[in-house]
Amino acid sequence: MKIGFVGTGAMGRPMLANLVKRGHSVVAYDIVDDALAAAARLGAGRAASAAAAAGGADLVITMLPSSSHVEAAYLGVGGVLEGIGPGRLCVDMSTIDPSVSRRVAGAATRRGARFIDAPVSGGVPRAEDGTLAIMVGGDPRDVEEARPVLAVMGANIIHVGPVGSGEVAKLCNNLVAGVAAVAVSEAFRIAEGFGVDPRILTDVISKSSGNTWVMEHMHPVGGLVAKAPSSHDYTPGFTTDLMAKDLGLAVSAARDLRVPVVVAPAAQQVLRLASSHGLGRKDFSSVYVFLKPSSGQAPV
Amino acid sequence: MKIGFVGTGAMGRPMLANLVKRGHSVVAYDIVDDALAAAARLGAGRAASAAAAAGGADLVITMLPSSSHVEAAYLGVGGVLEGIGPGRLCVDMSTIDPSVSRRVAGAATRRGARFIDAPVSGGVPRAEDGTLAIMVGGDPRDVEEARPVLAVMGANIIHVGPVGSGEVAKLCNNLVAGVAAVAVSEAFRIAEGFGVDPRILTDVISKSSGNTWVMEHMHPVGGLVAKAPSSHDYTPGFTTDLMAKDLGLAVSAARDLRVPVVVAPAAQQVLRLASSHGLGRKDFSSVYVFLKPSSGQAPV
């Protein structure tokens, strides 16, 4: 299949590589020259704009870092919607504001094209293995059309609902995971202060109402879970900056919906603070490191 | 065995009943006459004070609503430590500040007695069934001495560490559970705003990094998990007031330790607000109800 691929950064590149390996003819574009050159070395053709990448394509994939990048890549001068052929399908795999997904989908429809959102989780390692989890929002027919191509990049493809629903599902999942990581970190800092063995506490919680995927797989305290980033100097995994971004998107979506949210913004801001103080590119479970007790002599 | 039992409220009563049923000779005390009368109807003897209940006992059990009640019951005039025999063991099963456990344990030691903390989880239903989970802190020898009696009341008895550790484990577990309930509620309110099917979202999250015991067993959205309080008008379970109390204990412990905590106090306060606005005696998962969107016409 002829695929236009816009956004060949750290995540986009291994996804594109898998498409090329499976015999698809991919034409790529990225506003960063080095990123585009790297895509070319993987076997993609080079386009001079998003519109050009979309030009002759049967299907367009976009993988971009933020809502404003997606808006620009689709709606801007030289954007996807300028170049795309009539009736063609766009698959945006970026993690962005679901309202933006819907706005871009509307613009695509007016232009005679189609749009689905399909954000991923799993990070670079699973992008390389082609085993990403992919949450998809869009018309069922469109989702089925995209499925064979998505299956090259991911192992677990879930159709959540109409356009934007993929983003909603991803953000809601990450909201809980991000908050849980902070909560688990707080709990283990308190236990540590009382001299309680974190291994025993982990055992207790794992069998009780406080159990979470995050503690089982991404335990913020090093040395307890062998594969957790905490046991490897908090090498991500999923960075503090990316988790702060996703929590920010969830909180911003809540604002637009007038939904009051309380622990999500608290977690968002402590991750943002952790990033300001040097942990932005570490795994987000490093918030445990950030929440260290004050050693001061002053009274409490 | 002769057991002194102080605190025969809603939780203490079924625990005491199981001890009586198993043939223990229980002498009870409660500052509330009605609570004490109820204990007597279950077969316990009546003492005129905590000291008197402790008087001839081989073992003293206390089950009280707060740190200050425990301090008064042990250290006050007519308290347990006035009456207890030399070398006897006290088992405090209340959920309180671990620092208070340690302070009372120290006083018990100075008085020639011994003290362990053994808070429970599971609520009235599991107290009645004798299947409480019991987290124990204390000297290993003391814990072993208490174990046969604890086994009458609970099914899962875990020795966490030295005195206070039972409380720490319980508070840390509940910190995560309480925060998770708020986070899950926020996520599902956002999804609802976008019209995403909560059943599908539950399925997505259950297989991803946002999975939590709370969502699996106490899903805040009604109708998705048959046994969850949300499917039964938020009949507890574990009340909003009790969860606010436990989060408050955890946050207060963090303060004493100079540990910065962020999502725990945010969750504590939203539960406190939910209680102020009528949900105190509902299950704590009813925070979902409290986090309803504003319907106002005003801009966001």
Added chain:
Amino acid sequence: MKIGFVGTGAMGRPMLANLVKRGHSVVAYDIVDDALAAAARLGAGRAASAAAAAGGADLVITMLPSSSHVEAAYLGVGGVLEGIGPGRLCVDMSTIDPSVSRRVAGAATRRGARFIDAPVSGGVPRAEDGTLAIMVGGDPRDVEEARPVLAVMGANIIHVGPVGSGEVAKLCNNLVAGVAAVAVSEAFRIAEGFGVDPRILTDVISKSSGNTWVMEHMHPVGGLVAKAPSSHDYTPGFTTDLMAKDLGLAVSAARDLRVPVVVAPAAQQVLRLASSHGLGRKDFSSVYVFLKPSSGQAPV
């Protein structure tokens, strides 16, 4: 002067009325028919679109409820930038995201027009009196050109800096005012719990480090400051919904700048909760009412 006026809602109308009274020839547009009809009754001409209102105007004024309304009114089909004459000046008096001000200003420049932001404070009463405070961001020459017209609507016109700076100043001021209102409410709820006379506490704080404009003029406790909304059933003043909106804009701006913020989102969300629970159209100082203590029997 010929003035195009877009946005004739509750705030825009009295501003427009003052312009008409001072002899300006105003042509109005609003997407809501009733709002436009009301403007016509005040003496304005009716345009069929924002573009048409801008058509023959020497100066265009916009007064809209949110960032997305402003974007649509300027950049959309039939928007101001379609109709405006070459070199003409646009004055946006809405309270919106400063980044949107800058984006619209950029679009105006590309279209050969000019743009300044000039958000107001003071509410409907001061709009009627023509005594609004107006914070202006833009090129000094543009600001001077607009000043005589602004002076018809406001009494205190401050040039803060380049485009967007008026919005920044307003949001930053309201961030502090909104947070202060919550903080003062919390302080007086605590004092009340201890039975301290709020009048004496007000006197103490007014002479100490906790003094704030908010306590002096908008005291959240009724009966202490005669003109405060709290002394008049929390009739606004400035509604909870509008303050939640402005705090939301400030928090969102912080997100875009990667600035960690902590008390602003906490205040934003408690106001949002207060709105969900019926206080959205009351003065924002009614958050004091919302922060009522829980009366529950349960332990703390």
Added chain:
Amino acid sequence: MKIGFVGTGAMGRPMLANLVKRGHSVVAYDIVDDALAAAARLGAGRAASAAAAAGGADLVITMLPSSSHVEAAYLGVGGVLEGIGPGRLCVDMSTIDPSVSRRVAGAATRRGARFIDAPVSGGVPRAEDGTLAIMVGGDPRDVEEARPVLAVMGANIIHVGPVGSGEVAKLCNNLVAGVAAVAVSEAFRIAEGFGVDPRILTDVISKSSGNTWVMEHMHPVGGLVAKAPSSHDYTPGFTTDLMAKDLGLAVSAARDLRVPVVVAPAAQQVLRLASSHGLGRKDFSSVYVFLKPSSGQAPV
């Protein structure tokens, strides 16, 4: 007058020095030998315990770092209430939990003595000058009895209400001041991100609804207010650790009263974090430094 003085740390010492200078006969006690030796060098007699310092005194003053210190100094073995003469007056000038003030006052009454709380503000410089602000809670007759002695240490003595009210007033004032410092810091970080001149923003806010004592006198941005700690490398003033302590006391009091609080715990925890990251002994306005933007390349 013969005065017993317990607690001769950094704040107590200059207060004691003023009493000695004015001819009072002071007998001091401190559990820290060096602190007691320093008091002796200022002309105080040395007592071997709090009880001994209280022994022959007409009036007892205590100035201690925390609630638990006050409880121990009054109620513990060798404490004030062991030594104090019948009918004598105790003046606790520590900043502590108002509930503890009330509990100690009750114990004093049972012992035949009297107790008032009289916490101070102004820090070491004003302690040295004898110009502290003193907020007093207690029986009016007791307060009048203490007034001449208080007047030696402070310039502004306010009788707030019954026992504990001095503490309540201080904590409530500091709650607002502490939250305001964080809010002002957040506002100026946002403004900075947009390139708005902080001097102009200060001018705008000072005339508007966001004005606060904190901005006028303790502006967190250096170079704008000459006497502010921020203009002198954040030399306190009032340390981050002490403000975190006072916010912690206010939040803890709210918990006991079941009052929901939202911005106070948020401010408390960010100050605690700032302390963990090295700013504990700087002025609390240094939270501005802590709230620096993240410089990361990652998307928001």
